[in-house]
Amino acid sequence: MLRYLYAMKRNCDTCGDEYEYRRKTSRFCSDKCRMAFGRENPKPESQVSKVQMQVLYNAVLDLVSNVNFAPSSPAAYDTPKHKKYIADEPKQWVEPKKSKLEIYYSRLSDVDNIDELNNLANTVWNDKSIDWPDRLKFKQDGLVKANKLGY
Numbered sequence: 686m687l688r689y690l691y692a693m694k695r696n697c698d699t700c701g702d703e704y705e706y707r708r709k710t711s712r713f714c715s716d717k718c719r720m721a722f723g724r725e726n727p728k729p730e731s732q733v734s735k736v737q738m739q740v741l742y743n744a745v746l747d748l749v750s751n752v753n754f755a756p757s758s759p760a761a762y763d764t765p766k767h768k769k770y771i772a773d774e775p776k777q778w779v780e781p782k783k784s785k786l787e788i789y790y791s792r793l794s795d796v797d798n799i800d801e802l803n804n805l806a807n808t809v810w811n812d813k814s815i816d817w818p819d820r821l822k823f824k825q826d827g828l829v830k831a832n833k834l835g836y
């Protein structure tokens with residue numbers, strides 16, 4: 686076996702020196718280098734959830750809106766050289782809009798008579814902005830719904 690005939694060598698990720706390694710996943714020449722790397726490259730914190738992000742975002746907006754944007758001496762900024770700074774109302778977080786297809790599907794689950802169902806099915810079938818496989822799937826789901834409604 687070749688890998689036992691030749692010493693397996695690679696370079697340490699911390700000091701760059703060449704060393705012989707025993708495990709394939711090895712990255713460092715010594716414990717000292719492994720620990721030094723760990724100190725300089727702390728693991729990233731866990732992912733922030735959508736709600737946490739929203740809370741953070743709104744907190745930042747609150748902070749920003751509390752800052753006084755007016756220049757200390759307004760007249761000093763009134764020359765042509767300095768345009769007055771006018772701060773816009775900060776935008777609040779809004780829930781991302783549902784896709785068209787998602788809206789169609791929520792309408793499909795609300796439908797309770799065959800005429801409405803037919804109308805909806807035709808609307809989606811003729812909506813070329815929806816990909817064809819999705820329209821076909823919607824048609825099939827519409828038939829399932831028609832069955833459920835007793836048609």
Ligand SMILES: [Zn+2]
Pocket residue numbers: 697698699700701702713714715718
């Ligand atoms: Zn090293």
